Amino acid sequence: MTAQSEDFSAWYNELVVKAELVDRGPAKGTMVIRPYGYRIWELLQDELDRRIKDTGHHNAYFPLLIPESYLQREAEHVEGFAPELAVVTHAGGKELDEPLVVRPTSETVIGEMMAKWISSHRDLPLLLNQWSNVVRWELRPRTFLRTSEFLWQEGHTAHADETDAMRETMLALDLYTEVAREIAAIPVFGGEKTPGERFAGAMRTFTIEAMMRDGRALQSGTSHYMGENFARAFAIRYATTSGELAYAHTTSWGMTTRMLGAVIMTHGDDHGLVLPPRLAPYQVVIVPIGVGEQGAKARSAAYELGDRLRGAAVRVHVDDRTELSPGFKFNQWELQGVPVRLELGPRDLAAGIVTMARRLGEGKEQFRMDSVSQVLPSLLEDFQAFLLRRAAEFRDAHTAVVDGWAAFSAAVAVGWAAAFHCGTVDCEVEIKKDTAATPRCVPLDATEESGACVRCGRSDVYGKRVLFGRAY
Amino acid sequence: MTAQSEDFSAWYNELVVKAELVDRGPAKGTMVIRPYGYRIWELLQDELDRRIKDTGHHNAYFPLLIPESYLQREAEHVEGFAPELAVVTHAGGKELDEPLVVRPTSETVIGEMMAKWISSHRDLPLLLNQWSNVVRWELRPRTFLRTSEFLWQEGHTAHADETDAMRETMLALDLYTEVAREIAAIPVFGGEKTPGERFAGAMRTFTIEAMMRDGRALQSGTSHYMGENFARAFAIRYATTSGELAYAHTTSWGMTTRMLGAVIMTHGDDHGLVLPPRLAPYQVVIVPIGVGEQGAKARSAAYELGDRLRGAAVRVHVDDRTELSPGFKFNQWELQGVPVRLELGPRDLAAGIVTMARRLGEGKEQFRMDSVSQVLPSLLEDFQAFLLRRAAEFRDAHTAVVDGWAAFSAAVAVGWAAAFHCGTVDCEVEIKKDTAATPRCVPLDATEESGACVRCGRSDVYGKRVLFGRAY
Numbered sequence: 010m011t012a013q014s015e016d017f018s019a020w021y022n023e024l025v026v027k028a029e030l031v032d033r034g035p036a037k038g039t040m041v042i043r044p045y046g047y048r049i050w051e052l053l054q055d056e057l058d059r060r061i062k063d064t065g066h067h068n069a070y071f072p073l074l075i076p077e078s079y080l081q082r083e084a085e086h087v088e089g090f091a092p093e094l095a096v097v098t099h100a101g102g103k104e105l106d107e108p109l110v111v112r113p114t115s116e117t118v119i120g121e122m123m124a125k126w127i128s129s130h131r132d133l134p135l136l137l138n139q140w141s142n143v144v145r146w147e148l149r150p151r152t153f154l155r156t157s158e159f160l161w162q163e164g165h166t167a168h169a170d171e172t173d174a175m176r177e178t179m180l181a182l183d184l185y186t187e188v189a190r191e192i193a194a195i196p197v198f199g200g201e202k203t204p205g206e207r208f209a210g211a212m213r214t215f216t217i218e219a220m221m222r223d224g225r226a227l228q229s230g231t232s233h234y235m236g237e238n239f240a241r242a243f244a245i246r247y248a249t250t251s252g253e254l255a256y257a258h259t260t261s262w263g264m265t266t267r268m269l270g271a272v273i274m275t276h277g278d279d280h281g282l283v284l285p286p287r288l289a290p291y292q293v294v295i296v297p298i299g300v301g302e303q304g305a306k307a308r309s310a311a312y313e314l315g316d317r318l319r320g321a322a323v324r325v326h327v328d329d330r331t332e333l334s335p336g337f338k339f340n341q342w343e344l345q346g347v348p349v350r351l352e353l354g355p356r357d358l359a360a361g362i363v364t365m366a367r368r369l370g371e372g373k374e375q376f377r378m379d380s381v382s383q384v385l386p387s388l389l390e391d392f393q394a395f396l397l398r399r400a401a402e403f404r405d406a407h408t409a410v411v412d413g414w415a416a417f418s419a420a421v422a423v424g425w426a427a428a429f430h431c432g433t434v435d436c437e438v439e440i441k442k443d444t445a446a447t448p449r450c451v452p453l454d455a456t457e458e459s460g461a462c463v464r465c466g467r468s469d470v471y472g473k474r475v476l477f478g479r480a481y
Numbered sequence: 482m483t484a485q486s487e488d489f490s491a492w493y494n495e496l497v498v499k500a501e502l503v504d505r506g507p508a509k510g511t512m513v514i515r516p517y518g519y520r521i522w523e524l525l526q527d528e529l530d531r532r533i534k535d536t537g538h539h540n541a542y543f544p545l546l547i548p549e550s551y552l553q554r555e556a557e558h559v560e561g562f563a564p565e566l567a568v569v570t571h572a573g574g575k576e577l578d579e580p581l582v583v584r585p586t587s588e589t590v591i592g593e594m595m596a597k598w599i600s601s602h603r604d605l606p607l608l609l610n611q612w613s614n615v616v617r618w619e620l621r622p623r624t625f626l627r628t629s630e631f632l633w634q635e636g637h638t639a640h641a642d643e644t645d646a647m648r649e650t651m652l653a654l655d656l657y658t659e660v661a662r663e664i665a666a667i668p669v670f671g672g673e674k675t676p677g678e679r680f681a682g683a684m685r686t687f688t689i690e691a692m693m694r695d696g697r698a699l700q701s702g703t704s705h706y707m708g709e710n711f712a713r714a715f716a717i718r719y720a721t722t723s724g725e726l727a728y729a730h731t732t733s734w735g736m737t738t739r740m741l742g743a744v745i746m747t748h749g750d751d752h753g754l755v756l757p758p759r760l761a762p763y764q765v766v767i768v769p770i771g772v773g774e775q776g777a778k779a780r781s782a783a784y785e786l787g788d789r790l791r792g793a794a795v796r797v798h799v800d801d802r803t804e805l806s807p808g809f810k811f812n813q814w815e816l817q818g819v820p821v822r823l824e825l826g827p828r829d830l831a832a833g834i835v836t837m838a839r840r841l842g843e844g845k846e847q848f849r850m851d852s853v854s855q856v857l858p859s860l861l862e863d864f865q866a867f868l869l870r871r872a873a874e875f876r877d878a879h880t881a882v883v884d885g886w887a888a889f890s891a892a893v894a895v896g897w898a899a900a901f902h903c904g905t906v907d908c909e910v911e912i913k914k915d916t917a918a919t920p921r922c923v924p925l926d927a928t929e930e931s932g933a934c935v936r937c938g939r940s941d942v943y944g945k946r947v948l949f950g951r952a953y
Contacts, residue, residue, distance in 0.1 A: 032594060034544035035551065036581050041594055044539035044609070051540065067516035068523065072506035073545075073583070073614055073630050074567065079507065095546065095572040097583065100509075100629075101618035102564055109508050111545070111569065111583070122504060122513055131804065137516070142545055142614065146573035157572075158545050332603065 010344075012279045017223040021274060025152045028282050028345050030269065038150030038157030042266070045345065048290035049269055050160065054140070056192045056287070057162065057264060060184045066136040066164060071118050073141075074109035079117040082242040086116065089209020093145040095157075111144040116210065116235075116261055119165045120243035127167060127257060129248050134177065135167040153270030154227070154481045161265035167245055167257040171236070174258035175213075178234040181262035182215045185230035193268060194285035194396035195219045195275050196404060197229060198476060200450030205434040208261075212236035218449040218476065220404040221274035224424040226449045226478040229271050232262035270481070275400050282346025283368055285396050286389040291326040293318060293385060294342045298335050298354035307353045314353070314363070314381065321382040323389070343368065348392050349385065367392065410474065417463045417477070421446035425478040427455070431462035432470030440464050446477045482816075484751045489695040493746060497624045500754050500817050502741065510622030510629035514738070517817065520762035521741055522632065526612065528664045528759070529634065529736060532656045538608040538636060543590050545613075546581035551589035554714040558588065561681020565617040567629075583616040588682065588707070588733055591637045592715035599639060599729060601720050606649065607639040625742030626699070626953045633737035636704075639717055639729040643708070646730035647685075650706040653734035654687045657702035665740060666757035666868035667691045667747050668876060669701060670948060672922025677906040680733075684708035690921040690948065692876040693746035696896040698921045698950040701743050704734035742953070747872050754818025755840055757868050758861040763798040765790060765857060766814045770807050770826035779825045786825070786835070786853065793854040795861070815840065820864050821857065839864065882946065889935045889949070893918035897950040899927070903934035904942030912936050912949065921948045 010027060011019040025031050030046030033039075042050065058068075074097060080087040095111040098104060112118070119137065127135060140162045147157045164181055168174040182199050189195045197217035207214040211233035219229045239245065240256040249255050276283040286292045295315055297307035311327045318325040328338050335352070342350055352364040352373075362375045369392075376384055407424025411417045420426035421444050430436065430448065441447050455473040462469055482499060483491040497503050502518030505511075514522065530540075546569055552559040567583040570576060584590070591609065599607060612634045619629045636653055640646040654671050661667045669689035679686040683705035691701045711717065712728040721727050748755040758764045767787055769779035783799045790797040800810050807824070814822055824836040824845075835853055837846045841864075848856055879896025883889045892898035893916050902908065902920065913919050927945040934941055 032597065035548050035590060035593065036544060036546045039544040039546065041544065041590075042542040044541045047541045048539070050542075067520070069516045069519045070514040070522075070632065072508060072511040072513065073616065074508045074511065076507050092574050094574075095569045095581075097567045098570045099580075100567040101620065102566075108571075109567075118507060118513075121507065125504065131802075144545065148573065160542065330603075 010279075010281070013222065013277065014279070020279075022152065024273065024277060024281060030273075031152055034158075036157065038147040038155075040152055040156050042160075045290055046269060049272070049284070049288050050266055052288050052290070053188070053192060053268055054162075057184065057188050058140070060188065061138050061162070061164065064180060064184065066138045066166075068138050068140065070141070071115050071122065071139060073112055075112050075115075075118045077108045077110055079121065080110060082117065083210045083239060085238075086210035090114070090145070093147070095144045095146055112141070113143055113145045114261070114263070115139060115141070115163055115165065116239055117243070120239045120245060120259070123165075123167050123245045123257070123259070124243045127245055127247050130169055130250055133167060133169045133247060133257065134173060136164075136177075137166065138162055138164045151481070153267055153273070156266075159266045161263050164260070164262040166260045167240070168259070169247070169249075169255070169257070171234075171258050174260050175234055178213070178215060178232045178260045178262070181232040181260070182217065182230070185217050185232070185262075185264055188264070189217055189219065189229055189268075189271075190397060192285070192287045193272050193275075194287075194393055194400060195229065195271055196397060196401040198450060198452050199454075200452040200476065202450060203430075203432065203437065203448045203475070205437050206448060208233045210235060210238050212238065216450050218478075219271050219275060220400075220407060220425065220478070221271070221481070222277070222403065223274070224407050224478070226425065226480040227267070227271050227274065228449070228480065229268060230262070230264040233260060235259040235261065276396055277346070281344035283396070284346035284348060286348050286393045289324065289346065289348055291347050292323050292389055293325045293349045293351060294347045295325065295327045295351045295353060296335055296338050296342075297327070297329060298352055303355045304331065307355065307358060310358055311353050314351070314378065317382045318385060321386055323382070323385055339366070348389060351381070369395075408476075411463065412460065414463060418444055421477055421479060425449070425476055426463075427474040427476055428463035429460035429469035430471065430475045431465055431467040436462060436465050440477065445479045447480055449476045449478050449480060451475050482751075482753070485694065485749065486751070492751075494624065496745065496749060496753060502745075503624055506630075508629065510619040510627075512624055512628050514632075517762055518741060521744070521756070521760050522738055524760050524762070525660070525664060525740055526634075529656065529660050530612070532660065533610050533634070533636065536652060536656065538610045538638075540610050540612065542613070543587050543594065543611060545584055547584050547587075547590045549580045549582055551593065552582060554589065555682045555711060557710075558682035562586070562617070565619070567616045567618055584613070585615055585617045586733070586735070587611060587613070587635055587637065588711055589715070592711045592717060592731070595637075595639050595717045595729070595731070596715045599717055599719050602641055602722055605639060605641045605719060605729065606645060608636075608649075609638065610634055610636045623953070625739055625745070628738075631738045633735050636732070636734040638732045639712070640731070641719070641721075641727070641729070643706075643730050646732050647706055650685070650687060650704045650732045650734070653704040653732070654689065654702070657689050657704070657734075657736055660736070661689055661691065661701055661740075661743075662869060664757070664759045665744050665747075666759075666865055666872060667701065667743055668869060668873040670922060670924050671926075672924040672948065674703075674922060675902075675904065675909065675920045675947065677909050678920065680705045682707060682710050684710065688922050690950075691743050691747060692872075692879060692897065692950070693743070693953070694749070694875065695746070696879050696950070698897065698952040699739070699743050699746065700921070700952065701740060702734070702736040705732060707731040707733065748868055749818070753816030755868070756818035756820060758820050758865045761796065761818065761820055763819050764795050764861055765797045765821045765823060766819045767797065767799045767823045767825060768807055768810050768814075769799070769801060770824055775827045776803065779827065779830060782830055783825050786823070786850070789854045790857060793858055795854075795857055811838070820861060823853070841867075880948075883935065884932065886935060890916055893949055893951060897921070897948050898935075899946040899948055900935035901932035901941035902943065902947045903937055903939040908934060908937050917951045918949045919952055921950050921952060923947050
């Protein structure tokens with residue numbers, strides 16, 4: 010396999026296939042998510058879905074096919090999405106009177122329904138979420154990061170006023186931050202997008218930005234405050250406590266299968282995937298070693314140990330394939346990023362021990378067989394914490410606070426730059442033309458300070474430094 | 482609301498909307514599944530998904546958009562699905578070179594991938610499952626039962642030979658039977674479809690058939706043995722142990738959001754939904770009663786009781802809306818099929834008791850407040866068992882073993898008929914023309930016996946009686 014340091018992009022493209030995460034779909038830019046990859050997504054889904062429900066949201070399902078005219082009701086929205094739409098023109102053997110677009114996102118069809126369901130302030134807030142597939146035609150597809158079809162959840166909520174809608178917008182961003190950090194072991198910066206990078210139809214867009222191991226940024230979840238834009242387009246109105254009609258304020262927020270790309274590019278190395286235990290389909294793989302009678306004994310000891318670990322809530326797999334050598338298996342599970350490998354050979358069995366190799370450890374360790382189910386859960390927790398710490402250190406080492414253009418250019422060539430900016434789109438475009446870097450976000454928790462725009466020297470407009478970086 | 486006995490169809494159409502299960506989607510025949518309806522689907526999904534995983538299947542995800550040419554590779558398959566396809570002809574602002582169909586089912590795209598992934602007998606069986614949306618354009622849509630888009634799981638598996646593939650086909654049918662009975666409280670007959678009713682491209686199709694309260698049948702899950710049909714169309718071949726190349730034998734099986742229609746029409750009554758506890762979003766709703774200070778006391782007692790019930794793993798909701806009368810709430814929760822309603826008024830509180838109304842009970846009962854969390858779980862189990870028993874009794878009372886045409890016609894006018902049949906499609910067509918009844922299945926566990934075809938008098942071909950009924 011191509012080394013990560015040699016050609017990051019080739020490494021990624023080879024790895025996603027060799028680790029059996031995906032295969033290429035038949036239509037341009039589509040992917041097949043294979044069982045190993047899909048299980049990672051399911052584990053992430055479970056964690057996110059629980060948090061979405063615990064904060065009072067309800068899942069629902071809205072139609073895939075949306076009349077073209079719906080999108081046209083919000084001018085910026087249709088302008089943003091029109092170039093990416095897949096359009097159904099024929100159905101049931103006939104040409105349709107009105108073409109239907111395959112949803113690229115569901116603000117419009119959900120807006121139409123919210124207008125029906127909301128009439129009084131008592132109907133607010135309305136807190137909906139949908140798990141679904143969406144289609145956005147991609148000219149330059151890239152596995153997980155930009156695919157013509159992807160899976161996601163899309164939260165859509167309606168509120169009485171800006172205060173409540175903004176509280177919701179930030180709550181969603183907090184959920185994403187927590188899931189990224191605690192589950193995917195990816196430290197992210199939360200912040201607001203500059204006007205040039207806003208979602209089509211939003212008043213304000215917030216994002217969590219993660220740094221990949223090539224120094225590039227990956228937008229990993231976004232949360233949008235729509236103001237009254239969609240409420241006006243779809244007539245989402247409610248009677249206030251004093252009986253007047255008012256427009257609702259809406260939000261939307263999404264996290265996608267792109268997160269799998271984030272996990273791969275945050276933790277992976279030359280040997281393959283490195284999976285955070287909380288997202289690993291198998292946290293532990295046991296490889297029994299030996300042939301003939303000794304092999305049979307090792308396998309039965311492996312099954313027994315597997316059961317004990319399952320009893321300790323560890324996701325474990327016994328690789329009992331007899332046609333493959335232990336070495337082949339070791340390489341495969343390393344490539345597939347399994348956090349811990351346990352080996353059980355005749356000598357281990359005789360001594361009542363287990364040999365362990367950690368995915369990022371040096372050499373092997375040995376444990377008494379009867380202590381393994383006590384030791385492993387905390388060892389996996391430590392590994393999870395280590396990955397987060399390592400990623401945070403990498404990010405911080407590749408993020409520079411800069412004030413001059415030369416320092417800025419140098420910083421975004423290898424990572425991120427925190428710099429003052431004048432806030433104009435023209436200046437953002439200039440920066441991008443010269444360095445390929447874009448403003449990733451105005452970080453929420455940055456120090457309040459002011460200075461001259463790193464590019465044009467005009468005074469800064471955000472009152473804090475903006476994070477710039479090249480992005481996927 | 483229209484009474485069920487008066488006009489079953491009107492009752493159903495009104496109920497699905499009034500109970501807030503669905504709303505009409507913008508495109509023809511599509512539906513919005515509202516939170517209350519979607520939660521029922523999620524609970525069913527959880528139960529089915531667990532069983533699918535426990536039997537060794539892995540979830541994966543395959544693309545929504547399938548090149549038209551894929552469907553054409555299996556002649557019967559394309560013939561069966563062509564009239565129902567939705568077709569994407571434009572994407573990314575351009576006309577596509579080859580139109581893409583929105584998947585009506587995924588045998589073709591999964592077949593293409595199986596061919597890539599399978600090379601040796603060691604790769605078999607390959608046991609895949611997908612949770613997804615599919616589109617089949619409907620001329621006569623009906624909520625949950627026939628919608629242009631629906632949600633389902635589709636299992637797709639490949640095996641070395643017929644024996645193993647047939648074992649899988651029957652395993653899937655067993656899972657469906659168990660989920661229908663144990664979770665949805667719907668007793669079903671499992672059996673094989675006659676040749677005229679087979680899935681497009683299958684060698685054998687098996688089904689579970691449920692009886693609705695109007696005596697009509699609802700096909701509630703199907704499992705297909707494909708033989709080598711798709712393996713030949715997509716070149717799914719493997720090297721046998723002796724090194725020869727052989728075609729795999731494949732299966733597919735699906736259960737859909739149609740199951741929500743089955744639940745409504747199996748258990749519902751004139752007052753609305755009746756939900757089996759295992760599928761009820763809220764198994765218990767607590768309605769605190771009283772105004773002012775007394776109301777506040779009742780609400781806080783209701784929250785406390787709610788917490789205790791949650792601790793006993795009961796799904797509970799406290800209806801603390803102050804703007805609505807208790808009577809309004811009682812009606813709403815009855816309409817929405819909540820198994821148990823608890824009332825907490827000032828007199829209950831003073832006496833340390835709770836007043837309970839069961840969804841199908843007569844009058845009200847009282848319990849000591851401190852016994853409720855012991856009493857309720859088993860009471861809910863009893864209710865679950867009662868619904869299954871009641872549905873089985875209804876079905877048996879509306880199923881007649883018949884030998885003559887007059888008895889057959891009378892039986893299928895109100896329910897099902899078990900009768901001998903000659904097995905010819907012509908004769909099936911005649912029967913349908915006269916009575917609207919179709920062969921639902923040749924039941925797996927029917928007694929082996931022979932006789933003259935109930936319609937044409939020729940000798941029977943199945944060696945057992947066939948179930949006939951009018952179907953949705």
